[in-house]
Structures are given as C-alpha cells and as structure tokens.
Amino acid sequence: MIRYIRERFGVPDSENLTLQPFQDSRYPGYYSTTVTAQAGTAKRTSTISVSEDGRYLILGDFVPLGPNPKQGMVRELTETFKLPPTVKLAVGPFASSPYPNFLQTTVTAQSGGKVNKQKYYITRDRRYAVLGGIYNMDIDPRREALRTIKLTDQPTAGAPNAPVTIVEYADMECPVCAREHQFLVNDVLSRYPGKVRVIFKDFPLVSIHTWSYTAAIADQCAYQIDPSKYVPYRSRIFENQNNINATTVRDLLLYYGQQVGLDRLKLAACIDSKASLPRVEEDLREARALDLNQTPTFFVNGRKIIGGGPPESLYQMIDEALRAAR
Numbered sequence: 001m002i003r004y005i006r007e008r009f010g011v012p013d014s015e016n017l018t019l020q021p022f023q024d025s026r027y028p029g030y031y032s033t034t035v036t037a038q039a040g041t042a043k044r045t046s047t048i049s050v051s052e053d054g055r056y057l058i059l060g061d062f063v064p065l066g067p068n069p070k071q072g073m074v075r076e077l078t079e080t081f082k083l084p085p086t087v088k089l090a091v092g093p094f095a096s097s098p099y100p101n102f103l104q105t106t107v108t109a110q111s112g113g114k115v116n117k118q119k120y121y122i123t124r125d126r127r128y129a130v131l132g133g134i135y136n137m138d139i140d141p142r143r144e145a146l147r148t149i150k151l152t153d154q155p156t157a158g159a160p161n162a163p164v165t166i167v168e169y170a171d172m173e174c175p176v177c178a179r180e181h182q183f184l185v186n187d188v189l190s191r192y193p194g195k196v197r198v199i200f201k202d203f204p205l206v207s208i209h210t211w212s213y214t215a216a217i218a219d220q221c222a223y224q225i226d227p228s229k230y231v232p233y234r235s236r237i238f239e240n241q242n243n244i245n246a247t248t249v250r251d252l253l254l255y256y257g258q259q260v261g262l263d264r265l266k267l268a269a270c271i272d273s274k275a276s277l278p279r280v281e282e283d284l285r286e287a288r289a290l291d292l293n294q295t296p297t298f299f300v301n302g303r304k305i306i307g308g309g310p311p312e313s314l315y316q317m318i319d320e321a322l323r324a325a326r
Helices: 002-009 069-080 141-148 175-191 212-225 227-239 249-259 264-273 277-289 311-325
Strands: 016-019 030-039 042-051 056-059 062-064 088-091 102-111 114-123 128-130 133-136 156-158 164-170 196-202 297-300 303-306
Touching: 002 016, 002 056, 002 141, 002 303, 062 069, 069 088, 069 102, 069 114, 069 128, 141 303, 156 175, 164 175, 164 311, 175 196, 175 227, 175 311, 196 212, 196 227, 196 277, 212 227, 212 249, 212 264, 212 277, 227 249, 249 264, 297 311, 303 311
Parallel strands: 164 196
Antiparallel strands: 016 030, 030 042, 042 056, 056 133, 062 128, 088 102, 102 114, 114 128, 156 196, 164 297, 297 303
C-alpha cells in the first residue's frame, strides 16, 4: 500500500509514510484509514479507503448525501472546501464510471466569470459521494506513465541517449515552476553530464492563471520555429514572470523571443494564429490522462514526483534510476 501511494502520488523516499490500522468504512465493502507523510517536522495526513479485495484505493472520504444527491453534493462541497456564497455549483448528470459500484458526475463551479469543472464519484446507490479520486491498484503507476508519455518530437535538453529521462509538466505563470526550471537546466544537467535528459511539457492551469495559455502557445511556437531556441526562450519567460500580465503578454513574449534569437515576424504569426495549439493540447491531454493537477510535476523514468521539495529528493530518485539502468 505504501509503495503504491509513493508511486501514484509522487511521494519521495525522503518522506516517511505511515498507515493507521484499518477500520470498517461507512460504505460496505471498504476499509478506511489515515496515511501520514512526514518530512522533518512537517506532517500532512489524508484519509484513504481501500476495497476489501485490495483492488481500489480512494483518496478521500465517503460523505453522506441525504435524500437529494445533487443538493447533497453542493452542500458537502461547500462545507468541506469552505466555499464563499459567490461560488455557484452545478452538479451534472450521473453516469457510469470505470469503477464497480460507482457513478460519476461533473461539478461546475462559477465565480467572477471563471469556470472550473471537476469530476466526482458517488456510490451506485447514490447515498455517498467520494470527495477525492479512485485508483485501480492493479495498474502499475510507473508503467502507466511510460505508456502515456510521448517522448519523440518534444522539446529536450541534455544527452539524447541518457539512461535517465526526466519529463517536466510546468505552467509558465507558476513561480515554483520557474525555480524548478532553473534548477533542472543549471544544476541537474551539470551534476549528471551525459546521464540525464529533460523533456519539457506545457501544462497551463488556465483556471487560475491569466496568461499561461498564451505563453504555452508561444513556447511551442519557438520549438516549431527553431528547436534550439526553446529552452533559452522558456528560461527567459520564467526569469521575467513578474513583468508579464494578461495585457502585456503578447508584446513581451515577442520581445523575449527576439532576445534569444527568434524571428519576431514568424513568432508573432505563430502566436496570433495559434499554429502550435495542437502541441499544447496534446500536452494537456497527456497531463489529464496522468491525472495531474499540480505544477511542476516530474516523471523520472516513469516515477512521479511533485516539484518544489528539497533538491535531494530529485537527486535521490535520479541516482536510483541510474542504478536500475545499469
């Protein structure tokens, strides 16, 4: 169980994971417990449920819905996430899901002109909702990632035939992504010369960021125009995050492109026509298939790790991958 949780949710080996004894869940056929992740003095605890046959893991808890399931969903989501009255929730129709004894629905949240959609599961008898995700533990997370991630014709840095491949999913407007990008390009590649390659994926979080989508399109335009300029261009955008906003983004993207040697007219034409949009959408589909919801997220030879932690966590994972590749 602990090994699966590490693999699926990108918990580094530097964090200690402990499980409390299993108890009967409020929903028949499942056991519930809590898992605690501790790094130094920092702790975080989550509720999980596991099917009696050991096949399915639920991150989150079962919450009762009452006589009206849709109204119950709105009530529980509002209370659990302490949503203000300005957030309006709409629960979609219940439909079949890939998981036995569960239906699925999409909840749409609207606030201030922004729309966010999230999938949720409810028990087939419509008595309980799962405020979290359901995962099939028969599927190996690392193999699933390796099958899903496209490695050919992608923006890359490092040795093409390196034994370790790091795939990074990042949002150009994310401050942590900016720091992690610098760490990858300046520290990781120099620490492991010839042993590591980095493949860059654009994962703009459009529900919370105003210009990351345009920047992702520009990123991929740079790759289409001149692949050698992709990394310098991406680095320049990250370095100047604080100067960019939704109003200035186009002009500054063109300016930074000129600074790294991109043809301004070609870049402008590509951004305005969104010629690189299929590449961005491909990265987004891939991220959703991998159930990603946070940036930056890395995969080291298929093993997931969430960025923003201590450098030693990533170094440890790279060293482990190098030993396995011998």
